[in-house]
Amino acid sequence: MLRNIIHQLGYYLLKPFREHFIFMIVFFILVTFLLPAYEIVYNQLYINAIILSIHCFVLSFIVTLVIGLIKPKILRQIIQGFLLSALGVLFAISFYCIFVLGYLFDSDVAQLVLGTDINEAKEFASVMIPKWAIFTVSFFFLILAVLWYLSTHYNLNLGKLPSKIALGITCLCILVNIDCWTIWQDGPINFIKQFFYYQVPDDLYSHYTHPNITFSSEQQGVNNIILIIGESFARSHSSLYGYDKMTNPYLENLRDSSMLFVIDSIDSPAPSTALSLKYMLSLYNRDDSIANKQWFDFTSIIELMQCCGYDCFWFGNQAKGSRHNSSSRLFAEACQHQQFLQQEGGDKFNTNFDKILVDSSFNYVSHLNPEQKHFIIYHMMGSHFDFCMRYPQEYSKFSEIEYADSPQEHRSILASYDNSILYNDYIVSLIMDLYKNKDAIIIYLPDHGQVMYRDPNEPDFFAHASEKDPKQYALGIEIPFLIYASPLYQERHPDVVERIKYRQNHTKVWNSENLPYLIMDLIGVKEVDGVAVKPKSLLN
């Protein structure tokens, strides 16, 4: 009886090697190859890589074992085919993340895969999938397909004795896996979890935290706070910061008439839009990324302003997207009023220049109630790729000839980028002009910078920085940071203006993830939920 049971058990345990060996191997390769590869290449954690491979092997064995029990054969083959195809797709995505973007697949990439704002996904696809990556992945798939094909024509399974040896090795692997059980957290299960655990709130309102806000007694608030969120503006391309081409003539005028203050040494919290906005517009910050809370469980700037009695209006010229793929939409929808000015759809439909932001808000701004407090946000298309789509013909001032020092293939991109910055300069100054007769303070900052061929290790790369390379990352988060104070504001709040001037002349390393604290500081808030505002404010 016992002998019989052991015999049966042995038969089933040997099945993966004797009948489904190629499936198990292909499954193992797809599931394993990239995770340990990442550990080795980027973290030099060789032991971890080995343990992770063992974990993947055990997982492949278990999956093959279970699938081997499925009958009839045709159903089993369908499930096997489906599993391998799904893994193939994940493999391609993960390959791209690790070797092109430089980081492991996570829920932020899952977000990109599931849709993102359409523009950014297209930008990724058009600029950031190099041919070598497509070639390598295709070649890899070809090898696996040949292997699979051969297995259907020849018996590539293991024989009796090799199967027993393999089972013995597998048992050892299971023991190692049990001993290092925490490796599950880094394994493929985690990879797939990112898709399902990527949480999207229906709205921010249901996640409001009802913060406890204490006002400081000495400072009086301001009626109109305006936040202009730009797009992909590299500080090094601004003439306000010493760029040799005149890309910011209008804003330089405002600076020269002492209405605009130019702050240096500011970084954005991430080199991409969706992530950066989450940090910039809420109390969520990079240290919280490991905490169990999601970004939307943190107090948003919209809620903070509403708590302080501000009426919030969002004018957006970026695609609205769905709730699943656009954090800007969630922030916008939390405002009491919002206008999405860009049409939905792909890049080719996103043809509204940012001037539409000025035209659409003109009426509203002209009739602002001086007794009420307003927080108005402009979300610009700015210098979003494709740069040449971001400005009308008359702003096509820079042309290839002016970039003779750069390689031929960079010149048209550089020229169109600078033209988009020049047009951006015009639009930002027009928005500031709308408020020149009001008690208003305006902050302009882009969501992040852009590499623009400055990385010596990747001289042909101009897009959003990758996080794999700290040097490139540092280039991708350098942003301009501007504060406009209207004459009336300067008259009413001379103390704040002094602090801004001081910061203009004495730079401080500051990350725009602390933007909510600067805004709280400007409206006279002392503490939010017991956290002092001033130490995190730019002006302190």
Ligand SMILES: [Zn+2]
């Ligand atoms: Zn962006």
